[in-house]
Amino acid sequence: MENFVLIGVFVLLGMFFRRLEAFPKDSAQTLNMFALYVSLPALILLKVPQIAFSREIVTAAIVPWGMLLLSVAAVFAAARLWRWDRATVGVLLLVVPLGNTSFLGVPMIQAFFGAAGLPYLIIYDQLGTMIIMVTYGSFILALYGKDGSVRLSAMVRKMLFFPPSIALMAGVLARGWTYPEKLAQVLHNVSLTLVPVVMTAIGMQMRLRLPRRVIAPLSFGLAMKLLIAPLSALAVCRLAGVSGMVVDVSVLEAAMPPMVTAGALAVVAGMEADLAVAMIGIGIILSFGTLLAIYALTRILA
Numbered sequence: 001m002e003n004f005v006l007i008g009v010f011v012l013l014g015m016f017f018r019r020l021e022a023f024p025k026d027s028a029q030t031l032n033m034f035a036l037y038v039s040l041p042a043l044i045l046l047k048v049p050q051i052a053f054s055r056e057i058v059t060a061a062i063v064p065w066g067m068l069l070l071s072v073a074a075v076f077a078a079a080r081l082w083r084w085d086r087a088t089v090g091v092l093l094l095v096v097p098l099g100n101t102s103f104l105g106v107p108m109i110q111a112f113f114g115a116a117g118l119p120y121l122i123i124y125d126q127l128g129t130m131i132i133m134v135t136y137g138s139f140i141l142a143l144y145g146k147d148g149s150v151r152l153s154a155m156v157r158k159m160l161f162f163p164p165s166i167a168l169m170a171g172v173l174a175r176g177w178t179y180p181e182k183l184a185q186v187l188h189n190v191s192l193t194l195v196p197v198v199m200t201a202i203g204m205q206m207r208l209r210l211p212r213r214v215i216a217p218l219s220f221g222l223a224m225k226l227l228i229a230p231l232s233a234l235a236v237c238r239l240a241g242v243s244g245m246v247v248d249v250s251v252l253e254a255a256m257p258p259m260v261t262a263g264a265l266a267v268v269a270g271m272e273a274d275l276a277v278a279m280i281g282i283g284i285i286l287s288f289g290t291l292l293a294i295y296a297l298t299r300i301l302a
Helices: 002-017 027-050 058-082 086-095 105-144 152-160 163-173 181-191 194-205 212-239 245-254 260-268 273-300
Strands: none
Touching: 002 105, 002 194, 027 105, 027 163, 027 181, 027 194, 058 086, 058 105, 058 212, 058 245, 086 105, 086 212, 086 260, 086 273, 105 163, 105 194, 105 245, 105 260, 105 273, 194 273, 212 245, 212 273, 245 273, 260 273
């Protein structure tokens, strides 16, 4: 319970800091970059050498790709049914499949499962969300944005030189080597900054803008992202006879609200800005309730 209180406190602090002139307008972006370049890589370096690669861990790598296929099919079907414009479809194709699986995922998975759930989160995030973002995400931005082109070399370069990706490769190479005690302690201490930094940044970025024209696609997008996708993942895993913490973590990761970065890129690319902003802000707020509900359901069906 104290973990959820801590999360709420830092979100509220971020919302408060946003109103203070002492904090520059780009403070949230600065905090996000610190988390991306420092806190998250430290956590990955600390946890990846501890991952015991097994058949069950493949589940955490497969689920995000399954959610991508499901989300894309659902968005195209809904767009055809309700005849949404191109800018709206582009936003939904970008933000519905891509969840906030690292920044919000880490504190939430820690709150639900403790440190034992983090290795599965790292697999889901790095082999799923991050690769999907730099490949599929780049393609959608180029296809539905105002301008741009798809360059395979650029996508591969982004993926290889992405700080968490570098940390993942270094962590894999470090398997079988025990970190010196002082190095392990440093990585642990740095990784502890992830939750306060990220949740404060999320609080600073919360916006509640809701023009009438975005209500229908917003409702569909959030229902798909927060409820339908994770419940589908849970159902498929149960029908396949797969269970355990790896499934529970993967389902909770699938239930994370839309990725803040994906929403921001949609705005920059000239897509439906009001929809992108609302998907992020309202999605984060609703997720505190939907994540609890999904977690409770996984316990009931365990």
